[in-house]
Amino acid sequence: MAQTTMVPAATRAPKAGKRNVMPPVLRGFLWAAIGFVVVNTFVDIVDPFRGHPFVTGPSATFGWVAAVIGWLLGVGVWESVALPLFGYKDRWHEKSTGWRRYFEYSTDHKVIGLQYLGSAMGGFLIAGAVAMLMRIQLMSDHLTIFHYPSNYLTAVGIHGTIMMFSVANVALLGGFGNYMVPMMIGSRSTAFPKLSGISVWLVPAGILTVLFSPLLGAWTTGWRGYEPLASQDANGILYYYLGVAALTMSTFIVGLNMVTTVMFRRAQGMTWSRLPLFAWGQLTVGLLVLIWIPEIQTTFVLALLEKLVPFNFFAATGSVMSYLELFWLFGHPEVYMIAVPAFALWNEIIPVMSQKSLFARDWAVIGLVFVMMLSGLVWAHHMFTNIRNSELLPFSFFTEMISIPTGFAYMAAIGTMWKGKIRLTTPMLLILMSMFNFLIGGLTGVLLADPMVNLQLHDTFYVVGHFHYTVIGSLVFTGLAGVYYWLPKMSGRLYNEFWGKFLSIVLFLTFNLTFSQFFLLGLHGMNRWVPAYPQYLQPMNFEVSIFAFFLGASFLGHFIHIFWAWAKGAKATENPWNARTPEWFTTSPPPRYNFPVEPEIVSSLYIYGSKQPVSVQFPAEQELAATKDPQDEGGPHE
Amino acid sequence: MTNQPVSMGSAPRKGRPDSSRRMGRFGMFMFIASQLVPIIVLIDVRYLFVGSYVSSSADQPVALLVAVLMAVSGIMAWTVRGSAIRGVDQVARVKWMVLLGAGALLGVLYQWSVRYLSPGTRYGEVFFTMTGFAVFYLVVGLIALLSYISRVRFVASADDGYWHMEAVSLLWAGISVIWLVVYIVLYLL
Secondary structure (H helix, E strand, O other): OOOOOOOOHHHHOOOOOOOOOOOHHHHHHHHHHHHHHHHHHHHHHHOOOOOOOOOOHHHHHHHHHHHHHHHHHHHHHHHHHHHHHOOOOOOOOOOOOOHHHHHOOOOOHHHHHHHHHHHHHHHHHHHHHHHHHHHHHHOOOOOOOOOOHHHHHHHHHHHHHHHHHHHHOOHHHHHHHHHHHHHHOOOOOOOOHHHHHHHOOHHHHHHHHHHOHHHHOOOOOHHHOOOOHHHHOOOHHHHHHHHHHHHHHHHHHHHHHHHHHHHHOOOEOOOOOOOOHHHHHHHHHHHHHHHHHHHHHHHHHHHHHHHHOOOOOOOOOOOHHHHHHHHHHHHHHHHHHHHHHHHHHHHHHHHHHHOOOOOOHHHHHHHHHHHHHHHHHOHHHHHOOOOOHHHHHHHHHHHHHOHHHHHHHHHHHHHHHOOOOOOOOHHHHHHHHHHHHHHHHHHHHHHHHOHHHHHHHOOEHHHHHHHHHHHHHHHHHHHHHHHHHHHHHHHOEOOOHHHHHHHHHHHHHHHHHHHHHHHHHHHOOOEOOOOOOOHHHHHHHHHHHHHHHHHHHHHHHHHHHHHHHHHHOOEOOOOOOOOOOHHHOOOOOOOOOOOOOOOEEOOOOOOOOOOOOOOEEOOHHHHHHHHHOOOOOOOOOO | OOOOOOOOOOOOOOOOHHHHHHHHHHHHHHHHHHOHHHHHHHHHHHHHHHOOOOOOOOOHHHHHHHHHHHHHHHHHHHHHHHHHHHOOOOHHHHHHHHHHHHHHHHHHHHHHHHOOOOOOOHHHHHHHHHHHHHHHHHHHHHHHHHHHHHHOOOOOHHHHOOHHHHHHHHHHHHHHHHHHHHHHHHHHO
């Protein structure tokens, strides 16, 4: 039955330089709009239960699916993936230089990494602006800028959802994961660059979906989408589910790509015992992602059907608790999807800035792996007010236990700094701040793991303070440290050390002055999810809001400084930090395929001192072959 | 320690094709394995809400027919994978797989359209949810199979070492397993 029908390969060469009709992003918006209108109209026509409005729940849902497909195809997936998948000519001309390559489909993992970082920053600014609105509201004890509590709750939901799913899950995983991990393991590409090129464009789609969800009506559940409350909300909740579906799909693809890349793309000599800490972090988080992201996606599909059909899985006649359980099964591993890359990055930067060998490297790796494994055993501490007494103890126990492997990250970091020649550069300063902030988040977490404390403080601002210390403390401070640390690599330029430190100190102070008072507010009885509150809490809330505005301004200051440094900063040397991981053994910014040939790792990447061996070499014969064969093609998965 | 000056660098070399193939298989395996998680959630939902109850309105013959179609196509997918490893195209067999998959799809659409099972009942909720997931996977799988059938008209499978053919057959085999699990859970256990 064997059949082979083929056309000679020579006739199928892509047409280089074919010009697109319009910029891909604009075309993506256009195709998304067309897709939405056509499918929305079609569903309106065939839906036997349609109502009066043109946009109904079912039509908006199916229209959204068409819009996202149109968006992806429009940004370049049509020519570069869809047509070649069916055997047609690859008509996509991928740009290798210029700013336009960041605004279209690409298979270059460095471009994709920057696209992820840019999307995360966009999400951060949007969600941050929404947070400012929330703080303006909370300056008064009664409703002011929000006319109804549901409007305020929608703002809380948008803030939390965009921060968690498009910033926290994206910046270190999709951003630095895509950009740095291949280079750190000595690879010249990721495992699935085409898939990765698609996934990054799901992030803006998801952010915009969540941001504009109020057009379909207010939703009051926050980022958790709690049932049965969600089913009672307006159709805006549908775009919460759909936006999160797009964002989590993007994270899922990142996880799959990173796990496979680390498993199969390591350079010769890059053994598991030499694997950089950050790559270990990506691997462990990738495994978490592959387990728990499909779980929450399924849960959200069930919740979407609950609203749309409607079903009654999580209504009073079903099982209300099941939704909470399904959500938090994902919800707590989610915290470690955010924190583990940060722990890894601490121990990536600290040895470099201390010029001292990494202390207890094996234990640092074991800590990451055990945090990953224990993260699935602690989730019910989010539900202490709802579960039986007999179920409290095991979850309380494991929640407190998880602080032990977390402590390994601290142990390795402090041991490395001990008697080291610490260079207090901006990235190092931010890492130290991150460690302090996460320590506060962790210690308050241990307190909250105690059922007696938890039952008192549940759903108060104490909890809000705790998770902001945890998430901002780990992710945002460490993420900024990563940006400053790798800025010379990504841009070839240096930031201004004075402004870097000054802005970091302002950030640290305003962050702590804002969120430390959340603990006090919580202890004084300030509840979450309320735009109006008892008058006696107003002065402290007013003051917190003022610090929050300065906090927002200091973030803006960092972003402006980073953009300035990227464009106008002093030229950086190739390895300004005297680091030993492979990404520093190529030009800055790196060329398209990172290294002229695949490097060979010949010693540990974390040994510093007088007996410091060479860590990376380039085989001479391969370099010679590369100069003779510059157009060699990639493997089947390229 | 100084860095070595480097050239622009050419595209990654083919280098180790076996490693590249293993990488593709690993990625596909991880993807299919991760999709067991939704199935586990759905199985939980099934037993949580309706126990082992099977509605007397469920259309058992059609469900059995659909499961058989998917089982046969799954076995064919596995043989197509073997052919891909040996470097032999199997367009006709893949077309049969598409036909069987389309038949299974029509079978479910028939069940949905006649509405023997009401979505307002507990079993109906579980039925529509589980079969809805299965249909989603099926549609993705059919698109993948069609991509192979279309692709071999223009591109020699040998160009990518028969990887496209192997990948779609692996995906289809995984989807057929998911369908069988759904059938067993929904109608038998």
